[in-house]
Amino acid sequence: MNENINKEALFKLSYGLFVITASDEGKDNGCIINTCIQAAENPERIVVAVNKSGYTHDMILKTRKFNVSMLDESAPMAVFEHFGFQSGKSVNKFQTAVYGAKKSENEVYYLTEHTNAYISAYVTDTVDLGSHTLFIATVVKAEKLADTNSVTYDYYFKNIKPAPAAKAKGWVCKICGYVYEGEELPADFICPLCKHPASDFEKLI
Ligand code: FE
Numbered sequence: 541m542n543e544n545i546n547k548e549a550l551f552k553l554s555y556g557l558f559v560i561t562a563s564d565e566g567k568d569n570g571c572i573i574n575t576c577i578q579a580a581e582n583p584e585r586i587v588v589a590v591n592k593s594g595y596t597h598d599m600i601l602k603t604r605k606f607n608v609s610m611l612d613e614s615a616p617m618a619v620f621e622h623f624g625f626q627s628g629k630s631v632n633k634f635q636t637a638v639y640g641a642k643k644s645e646n647e648v649y650y651l652t653e654h655t656n657a658y659i660s661a662y663v664t665d666t667v668d669l670g671s672h673t674l675f676i677a678t679v680v681k682a683e684k685l686a687d688t689n690s691v692t693y694d695y696y697f698k699n700i701k702p703a704p705a706a707k708a709k710g711w712v713c714k715i716c717g718y719v720y721e722g723e724e725l726p727a728d729f730i731c732p733l734c735k736h737p738a739s740d741f742e743k744l745i
Contacts, residue, residue, distance in 0.1 A: 547740070551715075555693040559609040559623050559655075560588060562599035563648045569628035570649065571596040572620055572733065574693055576608050576659075584679040586661055589672040591735045595628035600675060604663040607650040612688035615654040617700055624733040625718070644681060656686040671735070711741040719744070 561570035575589040588608065590597045600606045611619065619639060626633070634641055640652035650658035661677035668674075691700070701717035710721040716734040720741065729738040 557611050557615075557620075557691050557693060557696055558588075559611065559619070559651055560590060560596060560600075561607045561609065561649045561651075562596050562603060562605070563643075563646075564599045564603050567599070567628075568632075568634040568649050569596050569599055570623050570633055571628070572624040573608075574734075576610075579676070584682070585664075586659060586677055586679060588675050588677070589669065590675065591672050593671075593730070593735055597673060600663065601666065601673065605646050605648060605661070606663070606675070606677070607644055607646070607648045607658055607660050609651040609655045609658045611654055611691045612656040612686060613691050613695055613699070614688060615691055615700065617702060619654055620696075620700070620733065624716075626732070646680065652685055656688045656690060657682065657684045710744050711738075712744055714740050714742055 555574040556576065558573050558576050559570050560573045561568070571594045573588055573590055577587055579585050579587045586608070590600060622633060622638065634649055639654060641649045642652055644650055644658070644660050646660045648660065659679055660681040661679045663675045663677045665676040666673050667676070697717060709723065710719050711725040712719050713731045713734060713736060715736045716731060718731050718733045720729065725738050725741055727738055729741070730736070731740070
């Protein structure tokens with residue numbers, strides 16, 4: 541813990557919310573990320589940061605390709621639960637054509653529902669950031685799907701994330717709003733949605 545770093549200050553950073561998808565030897569997977577930026581335009585290059593604990597991370601590291609589907613403001617909590625609250629190691633998130641999933645030319649799924657665009661890219665460089673890997677990638681395809689507003693982290697917090705029930709007992713993740721139900725939060729608990737540790741939870745009262 542660095543006392544010079546006030547996490548409340550870091551919370552002021554603005555982010556979008558995206559579903560990043562990968563495919564490896566017939567297995568398809570995807571997860572929620574909040575970091576995807578266009579970093580250059582000639583050629584078009586993007587960078588994404590993906591948590592190492594997820595299966596999608598390992599697939600991208602191996603196959604060097606991915607899609608990013610940009611969620612719009614119509615995205616219900618169920619999208620975040622489907623891609624964020626369960627692991628592709630135990631669940632096939634694409635068993636059905638979930639959220640209008642289609643495959644792009646790189647054989648990776650993208651979502652056509654609750655999204656307004658997608659990008660296909662291939663990885664040119666990786667940077668080990670500790671908890672996350674930064675993937676630097678060149679865009680091979682970018683398609684607009686709708687004229688809707690992209691969802692921001694702030695919008696998600698204010699309009700999508702369910703308010704903790706008045707009598708709910710448990711702990712809420714200050715980062716993403718995930719609620720852990722139970723009196724005691726295990727010290728080694730990791731938020732299933734945003735992967736932040738137990739220290740980022742506060743008790744519901
Ligand atoms: Fe969280």
